[in-house]
Amino acid sequence: MSGRKSPTDSKNANIICGLPRAIWVVGVVSFFSNMASVVVTAFSPEFIINILGASPAAMGYIRGLSEALSYLVKMVSGVFSDWLGKRKILILIGYLCAAFAKPMFALCQGLGLYISAQLLERVTNGLRDTPRDALIADCAPRELKGKSYGVRQSFAFLGSMVGSIIGFFLLWRFGSSAFTIRMVYMLATIPIAVAVLLIYFGIKEPKGIASLKDRKGFPIKNDDIKQLGHKFWYYMFVCFIFMCSRYSESFLIYRAQNLGLEVQYAPLVLALMYLFNSPTSKIVGNWSDKHERKLFLAFGFSMMLVSCIVLALANEIWHVMIGVAIYGIHYGATQGTFCAIVSDYSPPQIKATSIGIFNMVCCVGMCISNVITGELWKRYDAEVAFIVNSAITFVAVICVVFINNPGVKYTESEAKCAKK
Numbered sequence: 001m002s003g004r005k006s007p008t009d010s011k012n013a014n015i016i017c018g019l020p021r022a023i024w025v026v027g028v029v030s031f032f033s034n035m036a037s038v039v040v041t042a043f044s045p046e047f048i049i050n051i052l053g054a055s056p057a058a059m060g061y062i063r064g065l066s067e068a069l070s071y072l073v074k075m076v077s078g079v080f081s082d083w084l085g086k087r088k089i090l091i092l093i094g095y096l097c098a099a100f101a102k103p104m105f106a107l108c109q110g111l112g113l114y115i116s117a118q119l120l121e122r123v124t125n126g127l128r129d130t131p132r133d134a135l136i137a138d139c140a141p142r143e144l145k146g147k148s149y150g151v152r153q154s155f156a157f158l159g160s161m162v163g164s165i166i167g168f169f170l171l172w173r174f175g176s177s178a179f180t181i182r183m184v185y186m187l188a189t190i191p192i193a194v195a196v197l198l199i200y201f202g203i204k205e206p207k208g209i210a211s212l213k214d215r216k217g218f219p220i221k222n223d224d225i226k227q228l229g230h231k232f233w234y235y236m237f238v239c240f241i242f243m244c245s246r247y248s249e250s251f252l253i254y255r256a257q258n259l260g261l262e263v264q265y266a267p268l269v270l271a272l273m274y275l276f277n278s279p280t281s282k283i284v285g286n287w288s289d290k291h292e293r294k295l296f297l298a299f300g301f302s303m304m305l306v307s308c309i310v311l312a313l314a315n316e317i318w319h320v321m322i323g324v325a326i327y328g329i330h331y332g333a334t335q336g337t338f339c340a341i342v343s344d345y346s347p348p349q350i351k352a353t354s355i356g357i358f359n360m361v362c363c364v365g366m367c368i369s370n371v372i373t374g375e376l377w378k379r380y381d382a383e384v385a386f387i388v389n390s391a392i393t394f395v396a397v398i399c400v401v402f403i404n405n406p407g408v409k410y411t412e413s414e415a416k417c418a419k420k
Contacts, residue, residue: 020139023148025202026132027155032195033095034156035163036102036188038274040121042167042267043181045254050263051178052111056254057378062115063248063370066122071363073126078134078356082349087135088205094128095199099192106185130359134352137343138206143289145343149336150285154278157332161274163191167267176263228354231404232345236361238403239338242301242396243365245308245389247373249273252327255311255382256320272321273328280332285340293341294403300333301397308390312383344405 014021048059077090084090101124104117133149140148167184174180252273253266261269284296303326310323339355346354369389376385 030156031159032191034159038160038163044250057374068367070122070126074359075356078130078352081352087131090131097124106182146288153281157277164267164271171264245392276328277332303330305393312386
């Protein structure tokens, strides 16, 4: 008998637990990436406010500006990825640059270098995220999109939880001095380096990605945008409203520290959040393929509303922990669902561009939210900041009811026609 593998055997070898191998690799990459990135978020309040001497409002501006730049790059990288017809190279460059950003935090002596490091860290995040989410859409079977995004999010949240716990043990063992925090930032380079190797050796560029390089002028045409339809743009409006209420996780930590939480326990706040994130993301991802996705979006929005109210009324640390856990449920229920719905609406030839548009909308909303939260916290108090966010979230909950399912299922043949 011949020792050769048939094409069918080769195809089956690339399927693991019902999903393409590339999706699992992307999930593991997200695990290591988030393990490294979570320490930046976990130690932001202590590092910015107590070590560098800035204010909560400054933290809001820094996080808001960096998130805005990140989402702007996500938009650009989406268009470029569709034009190039490639995903892997942009993902690889993004993670590689992130490996250089982490040591910069350790070297910060003032806000100037910290802001530069934060912007670089978020720019690299923007460069890789849109092509990565488009890669999942390229590889995932249509009937398993929610599950595919849920798997990636679940790995990402699990990595964040593990990174938070490791950060806690390092601070518990070696103290919470500025030197220790700087060393933790330096050590965060290691998992990012592992992620880079996994991308380079573990991911193959999927075949059949629609490339727009043959088009003259700007690769995205008016006809492409028209194919998105009014349902997509209403969905973008709802996402914008909601993102105006989603503040950085740094404010969760700062809320707990306001009520007496010691610095070394700050990573456990995020660990708790991600403990609820990871299973919620996987469960919702599976269920959203079988039921209407907007139901899970409404559930996630409602959890955000409850979390804001709990955090506003909290007067003890354990109250904050309840709010953090509910925030984690909201995050797990929404992140994968957001991307799956965008993918449902997207014509194949502008898949990454559609995700980029979504990210740009999120950019504006989250920038507004972080600035408003920081300013309200500075001018009034935490209660007012969280109550305002809860009011905005309530509006988003009402709006999500009117989201409609996409009326068109796009095929590869339609994508080829759209290129002409």
